Amino acid sequence: MVSQAAAPRAGFWKPFFLVAALYDGILGAAFFLFYNPLFHALGIALPNNTSYIHITTAYIFVQGLSYWFVYRDPLKNVDIVKVGIVYKVIYVGLAAYYLAIGQLLSSVFAWLAVTDLIFLVLFVRFVMQAPRSAVVR
Secondary structure, X not given: OOOOOOOOOHHHHHHHHHHHHHHHHHHHHHHHHOHHHHHHHHOOOOOOOOHHHHHHHHHHHHHHHHHHHHHHOOHHHHHHHHHHHHHHHHHXXXXXXXXXXXXXXXXXXXXXXXXXXXXXXHHHHHHHHOOHHHHOO
């Protein structure tokens, strides 16, 4: 059982999850709505079918929405944070892999992976600090 002193402090975590919500929400919405000028600015050729962009960015937006729920009640939504951990591990891992083999579309995606790695570390810390009753039901 996590002691009360080690339990997550809402004073840090609520604003943190608001930032996470805004980060993924805005990132998803921006690439969904403005993929053409953004890809052009990044020097990335558009795919023949933009459904790949819309499907991916819609998931990013929804992930941001999920962090909004965590922001509203962090301890009630620990399981959402666990899903966020998986999401961040997958993105960081894929970005690192494609960077390593020289096929990452833009260095911007590497910087986004660094940002996601920071979120990942803090998400894990949050779950580890959450009272056991919030983590296991």
